Amino acid sequence: MAPTLSTTQFSNPAEVTDFVVHKGNGVKGLSETGIKALPDQYIQPFEERLINKFVNETDEAIPVIDMSNPDENRVAEAVCDAAEKWGFFQVINHGVPLEVLDDVKSATHRFFNLPVEEKCKFTKENSLSTNVRFGTSFSPLAEKALEWKDYLSLFFVSEAEAEQFWPDICRNETLEYIDKSKKMVRKLLEYLGKNLNVKELDETKESLFMGSIRVNLNYYPICPNPDLTVGVGRHSDVSSLTILLQDQIGGLHVRSLASGNWVHVPPVPGSFVINIGDAMQILSNGRYKSVEHRVLANGNNNRISVPIFVNPKPESVIGPLPEVIANGEEPIYRDILYSDYVRYFFRKAHDGKKTVDYAKI
Numbered sequence: 001m002a003p004t005l006s007t008t009q010f011s012n013p014a015e016v017t018d019f020v021v022h023k024g025n026g027v028k029g030l031s032e033t034g035i036k037a038l039p040d041q042y043i044q045p046f047e048e049r050l051i052n053k054f055v056n057e058t059d060e061a062i063p064v065i066d067m068s069n070p071d072e073n074r075v076a077e078a079v080c081d082a083a084e085k086w087g088f089f090q091v092i093n094h095g096v097p098l099e100v101l102d103d104v105k106s107a108t109h110r111f112f113n114l115p116v117e118e119k120c121k122f123t124k125e126n127s128l129s130t131n132v133r134f135g136t137s138f139s140p141l142a143e144k145a146l147e148w149k150d151y152l153s154l155f156f157v158s159e160a161e162a163e164q165f166w167p168d169i170c171r172n173e174t175l176e177y178i179d180k181s182k183k184m185v186r187k188l189l190e191y192l193g194k195n196l197n198v199k200e201l202d203e204t205k206e207s208l209f210m211g212s213i214r215v216n217l218n219y220y221p222i223c224p225n226p227d228l229t230v231g232v233g234r235h236s237d238v239s240s241l242t243i244l245l246q247d248q249i250g251g252l253h254v255r256s257l258a259s260g261n262w263v264h265v266p267p268v269p270g271s272f273v274i275n276i277g278d279a280m281q282i283l284s285n286g287r288y289k290s291v292e293h294r295v296l297a298n299g300n301n302n303r304i305s306v307p308i309f310v311n312p313k314p315e316s317v318i319g320p321l322p323e324v325i326a327n328g329e330e331p332i333y334r335d336i337l338y339s340d341y342v343r344y345f346f347r348k349a350h351d352g353k354k355t356v357d358y359a360k361i
């Protein structure tokens, strides 16, 4: 239900922050007050807005890969090529039932449409588990300018833990989405691993590449001045691989490694957007690239997206794989504890590709 506060009740920026961040209304609540101008704390520095700058000026596009015949060499080659040259690609005919995708999108809308009191049961302060967190922006206490996004973040431990702590309204659909995506994730990791001389995804490699799973349900409400802010600022993911389901609205942009231009990722019905994360960049000693991306805010439509972050286990030590440096290649990253790396990422504002410097030798 829409909050009944009138925008005139915000007499200063601190009241907006209190309403959005501390009272748990999120930017969705703020948007639904009918607010006509973007509050000051959402105004991004000029260089971060980048609206229309270097966007769509070329006909560059991230590859779209058809996985109908997943055992054909050309599919594996296309995936590895995209991972090296773009760090991003879309997949179609991936084998995940479209109904599962529709169901998790509906579940996302249902969660965000809950009354504030219900969503607030899952804020950092109130959640009964650190694995379930409802929040807004990315790291509001560390950010100079906030981001126009609310999220529910679910770290998967077990079905039993999810049964106990995840919100009822979206639990089953999210679990099904994870479960039905696993086969495709394994296949993608097999392609990427083989190309690095990893013969098979045995227990050790499985734990490094896909030892933990986090799913975020993202909600980007209509924004009064989308040109002045961002939905998500420039960042690379800290995952090994991210599987992103987006709706039909659009707004995700990827930095082209070839030109430096921002390239829009057009919604393709029934597809996933796949991207390489920092953990895979480190494991592959820089062969596969985790690439900067960002999401524009939208003045006309609400948007949702549902990324599955496929990660090493928090307790894994990650560094360039022995198979990669066996040929005498110099390691460019040191060994790091993965949970230290993720903590470092979460404790600062988005800052483009800087997180990975933490692991550089």
Ligand SMILES: COc1cc(/C=C/C(=O)SCCNC(=O)CCNC(=O)[C@H](O)C(C)(C)COP(=O)(O)OP(=O)(O)OC[C@H]2O[C@@H](n3cnc4c(N)ncnc43)[C@H](O)[C@@H]2OP(=O)(O)O)ccc1O
Pocket (backbone or CB within 6 Å): 124, 130, 133, 137, 138, 139, 151, 153, 154, 155, 212, 214, 216, 232, 235, 237, 238, 239, 277, 309, 311, 312, 313, 314, 338, 339, 340, 342, 343, 346, 347
């Ligand atoms: C939210 O907007 C985002 C998110 C992203 C994410 C991109 C990714 O690639 S996510 C994949 C990350 N990988 C993993 O989660 C797997 C490994 N996980 C771990 O090692 C641990 O779960 C942990 C993340 C280190 C948390 O450990 P723990 O100490 O048990 O838990 P906390 O004390 O609650 O958290 C520590 C610290 O982290 C921050 N934080 C935790 N969870 C989240 C979350 N879901 N979202 C945001 N921040 C989180 C938090 O700041 C905690 O510090 P406090 O000072 O608040 O206590 C990309 C783009 C986006 O816009």
Ligand SMILES: O=C(O)CCC(=O)C(=O)O
Pocket (backbone or CB within 6 Å): 216, 218, 232, 237, 244, 246, 251, 252, 293, 294, 295, 304, 305, 307
């Ligand atoms: O919403 C999107 O399209 C991308 C979100 C994203 O980059 C993230 O959650 O890491």
Ligand SMILES: [Fe+2]
Pocket (backbone or CB within 6 Å): 235, 236, 237, 293
């Ligand atoms: Fe991301």
